[in-house]
Amino acid sequence: MIPILWSQLLSKERYLGAAAPPPVVWVMLVIFALFELAFWAASRGIGPIQDLRWEVYKLLAFFDLYFEGVRQGMIVPWNFWTSFVTYAFLHGGLLHLAMNGVFFLSVGGMLARVIGPVRFLILFVVTSITGAPVSYTHLTLPTKR
Numbered sequence: 001m002i003p004i005l006w007s008q009l010l011s012k013e014r015y016l017g018a019a020a021p022p023p024v025v026w027v028m029l030v031i032f033a034l035f036e037l038a039f040w041a042a043s044r045g046i047g048p049i050q051d052l053r054w055e056v057y058k059l060l061a062f063f064d065l066y067f068e069g070v071r072q073g074m075i076v077p078w079n080f081w082t083s084f085v086t087y088a089f090l091h092g093g094l095l096h097l098a099m100n101g102v103f104f105l106s107v108g109g110m111l112a113r114v115i116g117p118v119r120f121l122i123l124f125v126v127t128s129i130t131g132a133p134v135s136y137t138h139l140t141l142p143t144k145r
Contacts, residue, residue, distance in 0.1 A: 019109070019110075021105050021106075021108065021113075022112045024112055024117035024120055025104065025112050025120070026105075028104070028108075028124070029101055031089060032089055032097060032104075033097060036093070036094060036097045038056075039053040039056070058079075060079070060086035060087060060090060061087050061090055062087040062135075063083070064136045067080075067132075067136050084128060084129045084133075087128070088131070
């Protein structure tokens with residue numbers, strides 16, 4: 001049996017090793033968490049805006065109402081166009097963030113290691129942009145029975 005030193009047993013490399021998500025994944029997760037932390041604090045009366053979640057969602061979330069307006073040729077607020085990316089940073093609560101965070105760290109970490117941080121960010125933006133209209137059409141178009 002090979003003796004294990006305490007320093008080896010307690011080292012972060014033993015637990016994280018090569019499988020540790022790259023910094024880009026951790027930074028993105030921290031951004032996700034900061035949004036949710038701000039929403040949580042505001043809901044408990046910390047800060048000037050009580051309903052911070054709704055105020056931020058109005059600016060950053062993807063609303064199918066605006067999408068339908070664009071389809072009908074109407075003028076929509078400028079933030080509709082940025083919401084194709086910004087909605088991906090928002091979550092529906094701490095549980096939603098925790099579940100997505102675990103998945104993001106495991107799969108996103110693996111993917112970022114394989115394709116690199118710049119390609120990972122590009123992939124994140126592209127999938128966010130395509131995910132919004134795909135979600136809209138999937139959730140709102142009638143299905144045949």
